[in-house]
Amino acid sequence: MVKALAVTASQIIREIQTLPLDEQAKVVRFARSLEPKPQLSGDELTALAKRMTEATDAEEALALREQIVRGFYGGEPHAWNPPPESSAGVAAPFARPRARTQCVG
Numbered sequence: 001m002v003k004a005l006a007v008t009a010s011q012i013i014r015e016i017q018t019l020p021l022d023e024q025a026k027v028v029r030f031a032r033s034l035e036p037k038p039q040l041s042g043d044e045l046t047a048l049a050k051r052m053t054e055a056t057d058a059e060e061a062l063a064l065r066e067q068i069v070r071g072f073y074g075g076e077p078h079a080w081n082p083p084p085e086s087s088a089g090v091a092a093p094f095a096r097p098r099a100r101t102q103c104v105g
Contacts, residue, residue, distance in 0.1 A: 040071030 016027050040048070045068060052064035 036074075039074040045071055 048068050052061050055061040
């Protein structure tokens with residue numbers, strides 16, 4: 001039989017405070033991901049899109065793309081479906097599936 005341990009939020013916070021800074025940053029990112037995210041305005045989305053197109057770093061562009069998707073859909077869990085990776089190992093921004101055509105003879 002497995003016993004469930006009762007852990008308080010205070011205990012968890014104390015444990016987090018003992019983690020190295022990079023691990024604390026991961027916890028913070030996770031906690032922020034749980035917050036409800038409102039939809040962004042058109043101006044905010046446009047500004048993010050402009051930054052994304054001007055980004056020279058692929059990771060920065062992908063992070064901006066994620067912000068755009070979350071900002072458009074308001075952080076709905078079903079809104080984000082990561083794109084497939086390109087042959088260079090980088091997610092292809094705004095990749096669209098090719099339309100399939102069928103020859104009927």
